[in-house]
Amino acid sequence: MTLTGLAQQLIHLFAALLLLLAFAMLAQRRILSLINLYTMQGAVLAATAAAMGYATRQPHLYVSALVTAAIKVGVIPYFLHRVTARLNVRWDVETLINIPTTLILGIVLVIFAFDLAQPIAELSSTIARGTLGIALACVLLSLMMMITRSKAVPQVIGFLAMENGLFFAATAATYGMPMVVELGIALDVLIGMVILGVFLFQIRQQFDSLDIRHLERLKDQ
Amino acid sequence: MSASPLLDGALALAAAWLAIGFAGLAAWSRTAIVARLLFPLGAAVGLALAGVALAALGAPAEARVLPIGLPGLPFHFRLDALAAAFLALLGGAGAGVSLFSAGYFRREEGTPPGLLGFQYHVFLAAMALVMLADDAYAFMVMWETMALASFFLVTANDRSAEIRRAGYLYLLIAHLGAIAILLCFGVLQANTGDYTFANLRAQHLSPFWASAAFLLALAGFGAKAGLVPLHVWLPEAHPAAPSPVSALMSGVMLKTAVYGFLRIAFDLLPAQLWWWGAAALAVGIATALLGVVFAAVQADMKRLLAWSSVENLGLVFAGIGLAILFGAYGMKSAAALALTAALYHALAHAFFKSLLFAATGAVMHATSERSLGRLGGLLRVMPWVGWAALAGALAAAGLPPLGGFAAEWLLLQSFLFTPQLPNGFLNMLVPVVAALIALVAALAGYVMVKFYGVVFLGQPREEKLSRAHDAGGWERAGMLWLIAASVALGLAPSRVVEALAPVTRLLAGAALESAGGGWLLVPVSVARASYGPALFLAGVLACFALAWVLVRRLYHGRVRRAPAWDCGYPWQVARMQDTAEGFGQPIRQIFEPMFRMRRHLPTAFDARPRYAVEVGDPVWHALYLPVARAVEATARFVGRLQQGRIAIYLAYSFATVIAILLWVTR
């Protein structure tokens, strides 16, 4: 019982960390730091899964934690580092909305997400109830980050961070999805990353820049 | 022997038209087969259809369900007196036009002849099936097929941008009209979900919804009939089409709108309100006036005829409106009289307008000219066409003893019943409408004199006109058939009224009681009014012959030819005749507020002084352009949604999620 209690404490701590990291990503402009923050998020996620697995004695959560660690701490950050180095992008020029405003909006979002998740979280049967709001907040914050960034790489990182939020939700709310689904999701994310990487090179080749403001030609205005 | 022999016959004949159409597709570019075999076959089918329809006029209604269409709503067909009357019109006029077409489509019209034959016969078949349809789905399918086929026929000569534009406008307004009709059916079914006419007929709508249905029907069928303000396509599309197609469209297709309107206003709607009649009457008379006034100022012969069709359809709708008015007050026999007048007019118009369009087709083939300013004197080089057109023009001018006059006579007679209406306001109003109808009828004469005089009389305005050739055998046959029908309609009105009696009995609950003995048309009683065109014609002819004989007997028949006198002016050239514009000038002046005119006046210092006047339709500027601008502005506004920035798109997604979440958890 105490062990479960401890796991619960840990999970709540991890959830808080995750939210903090999401805010940090929202505020961060350096791309390298963003990648590092993302790696940290991955690590926290893997830890959460492991803690859950420990607390509930569900072995497939360990597998999930391992896969997460491998992909989100290992493969993807490595890949992102390679890409940024090869493409020589370090900074995001300017966010579309300035960062203080973004942060204030972020707080509003978090409140909204908590409010939304509150009644549902109580229905959850897992020990991680209450963290669903945080997962939702992470998803929404990442989405907002994608909206505010004007370079392709941060946008991709935002996309990945959003996926992290989803993963956290899956773990927190339901002890993880069925195995086949989880593997499928991981595979999709991996392939998606590869494709994105290829794309970044091609975009760079076409436009001599990774600024997504070049990607605004197709319109009906 | 099937239970519905006549309906089966009519359906088989429509199918035969379709089959002829497909045969046309097979004979894609073999003009000889299409023209000499398929079109005459189509004419024969038309005649047969007219025969079946005439037989069905007196017979009880027949119905049949075909196993195609929607699940739960297969195609229902029904042949009653109303459908039969219009089928007879379609078959009769269609046969004449098909005969004419057999000689007409000798050259390429842009579309390959086989395809043209296909579209033409599908058009005919669709019109026949519109009249037979007994459920909303079948009706709509046939209605739109008819629009589609005619759209392709209108744009047969698709190289010209002007014709393409006309076709576009036509199909657009036809489609909007169809939408209104669809809505009308939707209102009529009154939430029962059953779209058979039998069910629509059985519904008892509240006055509000019934009125909504009526107005939708008026708008929908008005769009097809060219009622103001939905008439703008008509003067564009009818001239653009090849002449036989114009003939079919003006002569027959517009009548499908009349048919549909009658079907809904009299058959499907349970009871009528008086103001429906007033509305139809007002719209009809406004249309008639606008049509005839614009016809008078046109400088293109087919456009002139198209405007004249607007006028005639306006008169038909005015008659229907009057019938509704009488019907709403329970004056059944008066309603029957007005309805007979409207039907009669529709019938007469079908034949004389087809004839006139056929004549313009022959003129265009011979001269490749449509503009009145370049024609003239054709009676001498193409006498067949010239005399045929004279018959058509006299009928269109509403002159006794031809068909157009009989219809107008009946219409005016029905106006004389209005003082019996128990509504003082209407009593005051309706005579004014009668006066306007008289004005329209008189103006129609003006228009026809202009049309005939400028095209066929006087001196040829172009050199090449003297080399024009007359119509060929098929064309003559077609025109002769149409003339014969026009004359028969004019001379035997009592027979026509008798034939129409089942229709008015069905729709208005009464028929003209005494159709008079034989040749005399007597709507009520001899003391009240009577009209005997045959006797009338005999009188005129007798006087004519007597004068001719006596003058020769008593004096002599000597004639000398000499140059024209013209007050002694020796250098007469064709340009000194009145032009079409000149002939229209008094009308332009008198009805100035109805036009949107742009004049180009020369100043005293112009090196090459030139006078030009352009007459536009004010409805176009007052209604259509603002609508088009509004759509454009909305589209511009909506266009901002797609402004190219991915961040904004993500923001939409974000906002949408938030909004839906708020909605869901509210």
Added chain:
Amino acid sequence: MDPLLLVLASPILGSLVLGLVGHRRWAPEVNVAFSLATFLAAAALTTDVIAHGPRHALGEEFFLDPLNVFLVALTAFVAFTTALFSRPYMRVEQAHGRMTPPRLRLYHSMYQMFSFTMLLALTTNNLGLLWVATEAATLATVLLVSVYRTAASLEAAWKYFILCGVGIAQALFGTVLVYMAAERAGAGALLWTGLDAVKAHLDPRIMGLAFAFLFVGYGTKVGLVPVHNWLPDAHAEGPTPVSAVLSGLLLNVALYAVLRFKVLTDGALGSALAGQLMMAFGLASVLVAAFFLSRQRDVKRMFAYSSIEHMGLTTFAFGVGGPLATFAGLLHMTVHSLVKSAIFFAVGHAAQQAGTQVMSEIRGLIRSSPTVGWGLMLGSLAILGMPPFGVFASEFLILTTAMREQPWATPLLLLGLGVAFASVLQRVQPMVFGESSFAPLPQRPALVPVFVHMGLALMLGLWIPPYLVGWYREAARMVGG
């Protein structure tokens, strides 16, 4: 052997084989052969299901019922005809130098992969797998859209990727929530049949939230306004066969996913919330897309907006619910797939002939190649809802049902349809008619697909085969309740 196995194996095998030989001269024929095999297998599967009724397959992971089996048949059929069309089309593209052998290999391989993912998404019983397959379909099509490597196609593919990626991520969140609800209700897995059995016990609050996410997520793929923005770009810039399958199939699959979740949500909520959402967004899509139509210059872009309009109409029909509207929606899905892909076939040839997709530069198709011209004209008229084509039948049913159930929406729908009619006809007419100076195509255009599709659409307008009616009714009963 279960034909389902064949249905799924054939395209994935095709993808692998074409990944190796997709650049060869005869690769298009191989592509056609695999598509044909898939189609035949799908036909066998369909007859099997017709004969024996709904069933599970391969354990519980797959499920076949009238709703998806008809979409499987449609998908396999359109994928096959599109492969037929793609054969001459890609040869011309190669001749024009827009397709190099490596690109062609990628294209062919991804084409089969795309078929596979759609068939998987349709047949799977696992809602998680449904998500995975949909995401995979997105990835495959992203590669297909960007296959030309032009600036515009890259931009389009990028937007497609990001927007659909985000959308589909939201759908995943929704799926997670559904799973949570399922666990509470005692159905321990994400199997749809299991959830369907206990749908009344699913927690309404969770399901409400879940549907919000799922609707936006899958709705992004359906192309509902205002999350439609990827759609015109992706349709316009990718190769035309891809536009055809995107419009004709992918949108249907996404809508299918929405429908599956709608059934669960309706069961759980016992209210019309899902239906209202679908009606609102469907209506907005119809209206907004109609007004967009009037501003287009690019022909494929215009028909992409037309797809948005029609998916909106279908969504609206499903939102109205009830057997009749759902029936109409299914019929509309079918005819829209057939007609829209036929239009894209014709448009593809037309654009190749003219060397441009700009409408004002395409003129007089009827002169240079009459069949392409007539195909485009009839297709456009059909998609605009002119009888006797099937689109009219379904629109008639949708509108008449709307008049009964939601009278307020009818004028708005009609406004949309009217504006769309005016806009599309105004642009298509001069493209088809008039003078032309184009040279004929080096390859004989693939017209069989165009006219087969149009023929089927014509048939559905006049006569719907009874077994198809039975199918639709069955499916409508399941979906519309």
Added chain:
Amino acid sequence: MSLPGAASQLLEIALALAIAPLFAGWVAQCRAWLQNRSGPGIAQPYRLLHKLFHKDSVLAERASPLFRAAPYVVFGCMTLACGIVPTVSTDLPLAPAADAIALVGLFALARVFISLAAMDVGTAFGSLGARREMLVGFLAEPALLMVFFTAALVTGSTSLTTIVTTLSSQELLIRPSLALAAVALVMVALAENARVPVDNPATHLELTMIHEALILECSGRHLALYEWAAALKLFAYACIGIALFAPWGIASAHAPSALLFALPALVGKLALAGFLVALLETLSAKMRVFRVPEYLGMAFLLAVIAMLVKILLGAGPQ
């Protein structure tokens, strides 16, 4: 068709043919007197017709058969018109063939033919005349029709014989509607018969002529027929006026002997009418062609008002 009926019908037509030129001559003579001239005598039209019939017809080279047929058609129409309007008797077998509306149609038929014939040769004056004639016609025709409608509303019939019988059998009443209609009819009659102030039959002034421009190319018997038809038309209008507004003394079917009384009555009324026409012509000035629509519009308006008055005061004395 009863024998007396046929007799009275024939009598009427013969009478019209005989008297019409005399009536035209009488109007001209009255005008001459009123203008202080001596005048040609009332038999002058006969002499003119006789002369024209004797002459050769000179046809323009371009003239078509239509041009040659038109005079006979017009003449036939006018003869028939005179046969329909009850002048001396209401027992007319031809009357059921054409009521008041058909009578208007008959006038229109004649007008259309004369205009078409004028356009046939293709001269400047011919087409000008045709246009003006049709202009006058399209405004006068509805006005005339409305006059008939007023009478029809009063009597409940459009049949001319019924109208006359009904009106003559009623006691003398002042009917405002009929009075207004009478004014309208006079205005229309002046316009339709090419009289001052619309047209002047006595001049060939190019810019103003209407009727004369129409028949400019005609000569010999064709011209004679036109002139005779014009006289018949004037006569018919006069008879319409008499039939509508002074129908007393016209013989009914049952009293053929009344014909003996009817004839002198008719002559008297005609003489008065002719004098009135001449008086009006003398008192008014010819107006510009552009003003004609206003003049005729006024007539049209008066006729419509007459009808409205009839309906408004329907209950009271009409």
